[in-house]
């Protein structure tokens with residue numbers, strides 16, 4: 270897959286053509302973007318430099334929500350072969366429609382991501398993402414088939430059966446959320462198996478953040494090489510960026526998706542290396558095109574070249590979303606900061622919950638429910654109290670705030686087979 274090795278000049282030329290194509294297609298065929306260009310008084314035919322490109326207004330989740338269900342379509346509906354949607358926690362879902370060309374481009378892109386991670390056509394990959402409106406299952410499915418790998422389309426849930434088929438089919442690639450990979454290992458051990466005996470070689474994990482601690486845990490338990498990949502429904506689904514075997518950031522398929530990093534407050538474009546919100550423009554999307562989509566995900570573009578030799582730029586791991594910041598007593602907190610602190614305690618499992626107690630819409634109190642590992646659990650009240658004190662102290666120095674900590678018994682917090690839900694709100 271030579272595209273990942275294009276020269277810088279090649280990329281620049283391809284991006285220039287790609288962006289022009291994206292702008293032309295959107296402004297000619299999408300009533301939504303015709304309106305956007307009209308309101309911004311922009312002549313789409315005149316946008317041919319990075320400075321002009323920055324004049325195109327951002328598209329937000331809200332814009333897509335308001336366009337529910339087909340307001341973003343730029344082709345007649347008979348050209349749409351498939352619909353996906355992201356559930357979202359509030360309001361209407363966001364809908365994405367794919368033409369034949371979109372589906373092919375998506376599958377080839379995902380195939381590149383899988384190949385970067387070390388998957389080959391001789392591998393057997395079990396997909397434990399849900400198949401349905403969620404893009405994870407179908408996205409990885411067609412990408413892995415494009416690559417020529419053998420796909421086991423298990424879908425999510427039914428963990429015991431997953432494990433038994435994994436053994437029977439000699440699956441060596443696991444495709445899931447990182448939290449489900451942890452849960453599966455836990456279930457395997459409960460059933461008396463050693464996860465390492467399953468012979469998994471590579472993990473393709475995505476759909477949610479994978480902290481260093483989670484990665485280490487997954488690799489140690491399964492004895493596999495864990496790789497992380499990223500994507501979102503609004504732009505395509507999985508297959509926007511993914512790790513090569515250096516596992517040092519995720520290579521963006523820059524010849525398909527044009528990345529920018531902006532200051533989430535001012536909207537100003539930031540230079541490579543600086544942290545901000547990722548904005549993406551898919552350049553060849555026919556069905557439901559989007560221009561300058563604000564992903565909400567906080568990351569940075571890594572300026573240094575990757576030792577693997579691929580010339581596509583890498584994006585760093587997502588450290589949070591611009592909309593998941595918790596403001597409590599005037600202090601801004603990202604859940605990832607809490608996760609990092611908890612990961613420093615060997616007595617603590619990767620399962621935790623942030624319970625926000627709200628009064629009239631304002632967060633009054635934060636309780637962190639922390640599940641202990643079986644080894645970290647003890648009957649000694651004194652030992653537990655001491656641990657609680659140490660965790661609180663570490664949290665206080667990192668967050669400048671001392672939230673309440675509730676230590677929970679091993680395996681007491683509910684597990685999920687998809688994306689883990691960490692933040693819970695309780696109105697008092």
Ligand code: DLL
Pocket residue numbers: 355398403404405474475476477478479497498499500501502503506507508564566587590
């Ligand atoms: O989660 C697409 C996907 C499926 C990607 C499977 C990778 C593997 P959505 O349901 O629309 O799409 O959710 C997209 O999930 O904006 C991020 O906040 C988060 N996300 C996805 N991948 C990662 C990752 C799919 N590797 C939202 N690290 C995105 C951190 C991720 N967050």
